Amino acid sequence: MDADKNFIVGVFDDEEVLLTGIEKVRGNGVKIHEVYSPFPVHGIDDALGYKRSRLPIAAFLFGMTGTSIALTMQIWMLGYDWPMIIGGKNFASLPPFIPVTFELTVLLSALGMVGTFFIVSDMKPYKWPRQFDIRSTDDKHIMAIDLAKNQSIDKTVLGKILKDAGASEVNEKNFE
């Protein structure tokens, strides 16, 4: 990531223009680094060609881990390590274990999902996110194109493609 320092940035005013713009830019063979918008835009994932997230698979695996830990813990504790008679029930009887199992499943899948999301998105303490254009937090949609990954296309041509796609302005952004 750190090698990518030079970007060309298109500013879009309207999300409908942005959506068609994305398709036009990608249609010209340009690889888009990322699009930033002040609010969620419906259909932008499809337009950018993003694959579906695999987070649900991670959630399922974390959940199953929680289920196994909870059942193992309770059966071992109450069934073998320190058997206790509670309400005349069997030592290791399933029904009273269900609430704890359910809670641990939910807890681990939730915490696991959050953790996975942070790692996958490269979010960590003291990480300062790149700001392509401060107006993406206000009223503009920002499309960033990595020059290093589009070396076959000239910088001026990229600017023209963005303009044709509906960008209201085109800037260059270099990170230290």
Next chain:
Amino acid sequence: MAHQVTVAEEQYVFRPETKRKLFILLAVGVVLLVLGLFMAMRSSGHDEHGGGHAVKAAEQLVASADASAASEGHEAGGHAETATWLKRLYTTLWMNNVFFAGLGIIGLFFITIQYAAQAGWSAGVKRVPLAMASWIPIAGILMLVLWFLTHHDIFHWTHSSLYAEGADFDPIINKKAPFFFWPLAGGTFPIFFIARMVIFFGVWYWFLLQIRKNMLAEDIHAGTSYWHKNQVLSTVFLIFFGVSSSVAAWDWVMSIDTHWFSTMFGWYVFASWWVTGLATITLIVASLKSAGYLKIVNSNHLHDLGKFIFAFSIFWTYIWFSQFMLIYYANIPEETVYFIERIKNSPYSWIFYTNLILNFVLPFLLLMTRDAKRQLSTLKLVTPIIIVGHWFDFYNMVTPGVMQHEGGLGFMEIGVALIFMAVFLLVVLTSLSKVPLIGKNHPMLEESLHHHI
């Protein structure tokens, strides 16, 4: 509201082939019923008669208080005993009527929550639950007729000897008498019970007529006023339904096990009805879609229906478990008798476990992924499983309480279920074919067209 969307008008055609298939289903049901009756009549001759089994079993399992609750046959007093096969027929008729009445009521309930929540996604499928709701008046009449026909065999509390001084006097049921007989004395005519039945069906039907009238008027005169009227009606209906669905569950199902009670029961029956209703709506929508109707319904709408089914299968399990867990843990004989009748040394124990597999394990695993909820094929696989599963659920709520160890699940029960299913579908599809399949002036139709998840 100047912006108008145009969708192709659609009209469901109830073709003669479909009708013939349903009549064949009906005929198969009748044949199975006759066969089942014949077999049950023959075999009941060999059985040692009366509640002998049940009394023994109940005494084994519940040492003290509750033997009388589980031994209805025992205290029949001066009455002539009803034959086992006839009791079995009554039980299955009652159980199927409660089950299918639920499907009709849920049709109306589904529409009303869409209005109350101002939901847009469902605008294209609303006519399917509307057609299902047309079963409500039939279910109501059947319920009343069946009650007068079968109450003495199904509802233990209708026996007047329980309320009079004597050998059969039952102090627990006597305390509950006002719930059935108010303002009359216990053991007379259960006017309060009957009044509730009539009022519930009457009010539900009245709301259905009003809401349907507005929906159909909207087709002719565009505008949002009908939608607003229906929103008010729906909200009032939901308040009434919140109370009436619970009381109906106590009346029609829980009072069979008169001694026993569960604070979860109203919710339990509602959850079972609701998820079955959702599965039925989805199955009809999926079948219409396969037959080329409902062009405006796409995988996004199916996804929402699938999520509904998935979520409420888990909700039903949650309610099921909450009820079971409390009774299991407290271990009070008056309460545990309900589950002992159904699990231990019981002919119903396989149904008890099948119930959980069909209604929780399979829907949970089969509908978990996003893709499964978005495809017609998986929905068409899972919804029949849920419908059959909850039929088992209702069977297990009603039958053990009436029949004790003499109940069965054979040709007779399957036959009656098929007859109900065929007639229900005939009524619903006829009603569906009489109105346009899509409310073309529904104010949320455009939102539904752009629905994307």
